Amino acid sequence: MTFEELLDTYEPKLAAAFREGIEEIKSSIVLARVVERLEKGDVSGAIEAMLIEPEAFAALDLALQEAFNAGGINAIGELPTVRDPNGAKVVFRFGVRNPEAERILRDISSTMVTHITEDQRQGIRYALEQGLARGANPRATALDVVGRQNRVTGRREGGVIGLTSRQIEYIERARQNLASGDPKLMKQYLALVTRDKRFDRTVTAAMKAGKPITGENLQKIIGRLNDKNLLLRGEMLARTETMMALGSARDQAMRQQITSGKVEAQDVTKIWRSAGDSRVRHTHRVLNGRSVAIDDYFFSPSGAAIRYPGDPQAPIYDDIKTKYGVN
Numbered sequence: 001m002t003f004e005e006l007l008d009t010y011e012p013k014l015a016a017a018f019r020e021g022i023e024e025i026k027s028s029i030v031l032a033r034v035v036e037r038l039e040k041g042d043v044s045g046a047i048e049a050m051l052i053e054p055e056a057f058a059a060l061d062l063a064l065q066e067a068f069n070a071g072g073i074n075a076i077g078e079l080p081t082v083r084d085p086n087g088a089k090v091v092f093r094f095g096v097r098n099p100e101a102e103r104i105l106r107d108i109s110s111t112m113v114t115h116i117t118e119d120q121r122q123g124i125r126y127a128l129e130q131g132l133a134r135g136a137n138p139r140a141t142a143l144d145v146v147g148r149q150n151r152v153t154g155r156r157e158g159g160v161i162g163l164t165s166r167q168i169e170y171i172e173r174a175r176q177n178l179a180s181g182d183p184k185l186m187k188q189y190l191a192l193v194t195r196d197k198r199f200d201r202t203v204t205a206a207m208k209a210g211k212p213i214t215g216e217n218l219q220k221i222i223g224r225l226n227d228k229n230l231l232l233r234g235e236m237l238a239r240t241e242t243m244m245a246l247g248s249a250r251d252q253a254m255r256q257q258i259t260s261g262k263v264e265a266q267d268v269t270k271i272w273r274s275a276g277d278s279r280v281r282h283t284h285r286v287l288n289g290r291s292v293a294i295d296d297y298f299f300s301p302s303g304a305a306i307r308y309p310g311d312p313q314a315p316i317y318d319d320i321k322t323k324y325g326v327n
Contacts, residue, residue, distance in 0.1 A: 001074055003074075003246065003250075003273060006067075006070060006071060006074060006242075006246055007239075007242055007243070007246065009070075010063070010066070010067035010070065010238075010242045010245075010246070011235075011238045011239055011242045012238070013063045013066070013067070013238075014060060014063045014064060014067065014237070014238035014241055014242055015234040015235055015237070015238035016063075017057075017059040017060040017062070017063040018057070018060050018116075018162075018233075018234045018237055018238060019162075019230075019234050020059045020060075021056045021057040021058075021059060021060050022161060022162035022230065022234075023155070024056050025050065025051065025052055025056050025161055025162075026146060026147055026155070026156040026159065026161055027155070027156070028051055028056075029049075029050050029051070029146050029156075030049070031139075031142060031143070031146065033049040034046045034049045034050060034142045034145075034146065035138050035139050035142050037049055038128065038132070038138035038141060038142055039138045043125060043128050043129060043132075044125075046128060046142070047121055047124055047125060047128070050124070050145075050146065050161070052117050052120050052121060052124075052161070053117065054113045054114070054117055057113050057116065057117075060112075060113070061109050061113065064105075064108065064109055064112065064241055064242075064245050065105060065109070067241075067242050067245040067246060067249075068096075068101075068104075068105045068108070068245040068246070068248065068249045069094075069096050069249070070246075070249075071245060071246035071247070071248075071249030071250050071253075072094035072096065072101065072249035072250065072252060072253040073094050073253075074246075074250070075094065075249065075250035075253040075254060076092045076093060076094045076253050076257075079092050079257075082262070082263070090262050092257055092262060093256075094249075094252075094253045094256065095256055098252070098256055100252065100255075100256075101249070101252050101256070104248050104249075104252055105245075105248075105249075107312070108241070108244055108245060108248060108312055111312065112237075112241050116237070119164055119165050120161065120162065120163075120164075120165075122165045123160060123163060123164060123165035123166075123167070123168035123169075124145055124160060124161065124168070126165060126168055126169060126172070127144065127145050127160050127168050127172065128141055128142075128145060130172050131144055131145070143159075144158075144159065144160070144219075144222075145159055145160050145161065146159045146161060147159025147161070147223075147226075148219075148223070157223060157227060158219075158222070158223030158224070158226045158227060159223075159226055160226055162230045162233060162234075163226065163229055163230060163233055164233060167229050167232075167233060171222065171225055171226060171229065174188070174189050174192060174222070174225060175218065175222050177189055178203065178206075178212065178213040178218055178221065178222075179212045179213060179214060179218060180212060181206075181210060181211055181212035183207040183208075183210060186203060186206065186207045186212075186213070187207060189203055189221075190203060190204075192225070194225060194228040194229050194232060195221075195224075195225055195228070196221070196224035196225070196228065199217075199220070199221045199224070202217055202221075203221070240310075242310075243309055243310030244310040244311075244312050245310070246310060247308045247309045247310030247311060248308075248310065248311075248312060250308070251307065251308050254268060254294065255294075258294070265293075265294055265295070266293070268293070268294040269291050269292070269293065269294070270291060270292050270293070270294060270296075270298075270308065271289065271290070271291045272287040272288055272289065272290050272291070272298055272308075272309065273288065273289075273309075286300070286301060287300060287306075302315075
């Protein structure tokens with residue numbers, strides 16, 4: 001299986017596991033507790049009542065571990081046949097229980113879940129404060145954040161839980177623009193890639209009339225914008241974390257062979273292989289085919305020193321996480 005095939009296999013699994021974690025959080029929320037704290041002006045207490053905890057992402061953690069293990073095993077399977085001085089075939093194995101491999105996986109997982117939970121709390125705080133500031137009552141503000149229950153499925157839809165703080169800020173700006181009644185501001189909504197185009201006619205009519213979008217129409221438009229951005233968030237996170245797990249595992253698999261004495265470090269060369277799709281940033285695409293020694297770095301046009309695709313130590317400006325956004 002190629003690296004691209006591994007990506008295609010494990011990205012959907014991580015995205016589904018992320019959505020599972022968000023659904024678990026939403027389904028566990030007791031709205032009355034959130035509203036009660038907002039009525040007292042306790043925004044921090046309202047956030048705590050939503051129980052956005054690392055444990056909710058247990059399935060995501062397991063999916064990441066599965067991708068990591070597959071990446072290491074796959075890397076070993078790609079190695080050429082090597083024989084020792086006596087002519088016996090050298091057997092390569094990836095130690096998933098190797099202490100260094102376990103440490104790397106633990107660090108990747110911990111960083112991922114911490115980033116998700118802390119960024120959500122930050123974004124939710126912003127959404128709650130904005131809701132109260134524009135005069136919405138505590139219940140309406142809470143529903144805008146946690147989502148409203150679908151009477152048919154019983155599941156919460158809309159809401160900002162699961163989105164990045166940046167996405168939440170963009171969507172809040174879209175809400176303000178639509179509610180402004182200013183055609184120039186309202187037109188910005190029509191440029192959003194993640195909008196539900198079924199509402200374009202409603203927005204265009206309001207623009208022509210110079211009237212704001214309010215009430216149920218505004219609620220539905222923003223709810224769909226939230227939902228589509230949650231899908232984008234899951235896809236982007238899955239891409240990032242799968243790349244990181246596979247890249248780190250492949251690097252670790254090779255280093256295990258060097259440590260065990262089965263391979264000499266000076267005989268190992270790393271070759272950058274780009275996925276070749278539109279999601280690969282241009283600074284990485286130009287690295288395709290370049291080779292360096294096992295302990296050397298690839299240098300992207302941005303100046304970033306990168307050990308391999310998905311390197312968790314790469315500078316943040318050369319990291320796919322910076323691509324999160326409403327569009």
